[in-house]
Amino acid sequence: MFADVIVDIQHEKLDKIFQYRIPESMEGKLEPGMEVLVPFGKGNRQIRGYVTGISGTCDYDLSKVKEIMEIPERAMEIEAKLVALAAWMKENYGGTMIQALKTVLPIKQKENAKVKKRLRLLLDEETGRRQLHYYQEKNQKARARLIAALLDDHVLEYELVTKKLNITTPVIRALEEQGVLAVETERIFRTPLKQNQQQTRRITYTPEQRNVISRFRQDYGAGVRSTYLIHGVTGSGKTEVYMEMIRTVVELGKQAIVLIPEIALTYQTVMRFYRRFGDRVAIMNSRLSAGERYDQMMRAKAGQVDVMIGPRSALFTPFPDLGLIVIDEEHEPTYKSEQTPRYHARETAIQRAKMENASVVLGSATPSMEAMYRARRGEYILFEMKNRSRMQRMAEVYTVDMREELKNGNRSILSTKLRELMEDRLEKGEQIMLFLNRRGYSGFISCRECGHVVKCPHCDVSLSVHRDGKMRCHYCGYEQPKITVCPECGSRYIGEFRAGTQQIEEIVHETFPQARVLRMDMDTTRQKDAHEKILSAFANEEADVLVGTQMIVKGHDFPNVTLVGVLAADMSLYTGDYRSGERTFQLLTQAAGRAGRGERPGEAVIQTYDPSHYAIETAAAQDYEAFYEEEIRYRELMGYPPAEQLLAVFVSGEDEVLLEKGCHYLKEYILRVIRGLSGREDARTGKTGVRTMQPAAAVIGPASPGIDKIKDVYRRVIYIKAEQYELLVAMKNRVEKYIEINSGFDSMRIQFDFNPM
Secondary structure, eight states: OOEEEEOOBBBOOOOOEEEEEEOOOGGGTTTTOOOOEEEEEETEEEEEEEEEEESSSSSSOOOGBBBBBBBOOOOOOOHHHHHHHHHHHHHOOSHHHHHHHHHOOOOBOOOOOOOOOEEOSSSSHHHHHHHHHHHHHHHHHHHHHHHHHHHHHEEEEEHHHHHHSOOHHHHHHHHHHSEEEEEEEHHHHHHSSSGOOOOOOOOOHHHHHHHHHHHHHHHHHOOOOOOEEEETTTTTTTTHHHHHHHHHHHTOEEEEEEEEGGGGOHHHHHHHHHHHHGGGGGOOOOOOOOHHHHHHHHHHHTOOOSSESSGGGGGGGOOOEEEEEEEEEETGGGGSSSSSSBBBBHHHHHHHHHHHHEEEEEESSSSOOOHHHHHHHHHEEEEEHHHHTTTTEEEEEEEEHHHHHHHHHHSSOHHHHHHHHHHHHHHHOEEEEEEEOTOOOOOOOEEETTTTTTBBTTOOOEEEEESSSSEOOOOOEEEEEEESOOOTOSSSEEEEEEOHHHHHHHHHHHHHHTTOEEETTTTTTOSSTHHHHHHHHHHHHHOOOEEEGGSSSOOOOOTTTEEHHHGGGGGGGSOOTTTTTHHHHHHHHHHHHHOSSSSSOOOOEEEESOOTTTHHHHHTTTTHHHHHHHHHHHHHTTTTTTTSEEEEEEEEEEEEHHHHHHHHHEEEEEHHHHHHHHHHOOTTTBBBBBOOOEEEEEEEEEEOSOOSSTTEEEEEEEEEESHHHHHHHHHHHHHHHHHHHGGGGGTSEEEEEEEEO
16 A cells, blocks of 8 residues: 655645655554655665555656655644544545645745734823824824724734724824834834733623533533534624634634635724734735745644634644634635635535534624534524624615616616715715615526526526626526627617716716716726725725625725615626625625614615516515525525536537537546436435436536637536436546546646535
């Protein structure tokens, strides 16, 4: 027997797996993830490596293959656990072991030491309060906001101040010149708060919060390790509950990982964790360099950190005794990796927790269909928090039928209701956010007279318009010529929705010349720090109206915003994607949640050509239960996840003819495998020897994955649907072997994506 061994994982040159012979004395003892000592290089120096796989065949000249020296006596190390997790990811998501290892292991890279800057308040409490009052009187909002933060915490990290408090460098410089603060520079990483500033005051919890905390404590104390789903409305105090759960785990000498979408990494959230856990908290985000990320990981490994907060990649923090993984806003698509292996953080977290005897907590105001489906089936423990912690009212939502607006002669993108409310807010000096729902802007065809959308007769997703004048389905490849007359009502008001944020900005300027308007989209945020500058200006009330795409409705908190307008709410309903109803419901619920977060009540206007669609009706009513019931019936009927499982096989290459041929052979092989599985085993019942009338899986495509060609590389996708995930994994393994032994696929790139987003 032979073992695949990876060595020197601390280094960036992580690009080779070596094979070693397994001595007879070790056969049956070795398994993937275990640490071994092996002879390496010309001098056969003894180094440590990790077993990534075991096989009965050898890929090298047998005379040159060396033997494993020993298995160290000490227990599996942190890296070994992560190597075992990488092996699981390779098996369940495809790709190579190297790709999986690069995802989970902290790779050391040569990096120049970076300096850290901090702001320190130089005034005493009384003088500071006088200065704050002076800035408020002079209406210098940014200066007031900065000194208020420094009065709370005398030392703050420079980056937190500029990025999350939206304070610009000139403001900091001005306060430095006035002797209010000092800018200190330090070369090593430090947290923005000193440990003695940890918060010890007791928090009063609502009965719902107390119920969740006590059940978790009870389970954890009894040695029960579960996956919990907290379904709590916006503002129900989920973060406080997470912190109490983390405290339970940390007090037992264990560590916790908190995953949050990058967009939700707000200054307020970070500071709440710092106040509770002091400098035992570390943060991971996209602004850290590779070297800084590595340092953070090493701090965690050395036991200097109890809590790691960050996006998807923080899941692989090498904690010595992991006790809890929290995934906040678990419905966010950013938890799914777009690089191979295309893992989902939710499933991977549950697997890591299983390997390390830890618990998992998922939280969201609009849980993903997958999470709720499993909770309803008893796989997760479900907690519901239906009330806001301060009992504020949710925004009042109005739905406007844009077909009626058209009949009444209003051809503008702003409905009469929205215009009236905007006028009222501008007079009162309150702020407005206009959200253009452009997600998946793929050129679907809809009728403005009756709201009809042209869909694929086989897949129930909208057809997308292509440049050759044809409409195509991105699931099965069905196509038909582009139409100019509505097949439902005969109207000629049928076509693609063309409005963009720029046109909306111009319309607002024309309608309300006195309004100060800011726009936030891909064009205005290309430059570094552009996001922060726009949000900072809006937070300082330098603008009355913020126009933008979905980036403006995520996680931002502007107390003076009392009106949100959602333009073209149904844009995301027809993205040619079976999840479009779910994404629309989540986006609209989030958008409505931006209004009335301060003391004044808020209102939201949802403009749509399809007001009776269940995703829009339930979002306007903020009714998750009703949405879930309707959506799960659709998924079950069409055989989409979570009711069934879906595997996308992406094939790309520069030779279109060869690509078509390769896809044809690939599909034929997949069908052959399915026929074999259907004859040998009923995939639905698991009974062997039963010849089922239904195939174990269905194959759709090959079709275009949206865009046929990018940078002269042609692309196709084949979908495989099956009830059981394990069956798709088995098929992926067979397809990988088939590709490996057929050199015709060498010029093509083939990737697997399970339950694609």
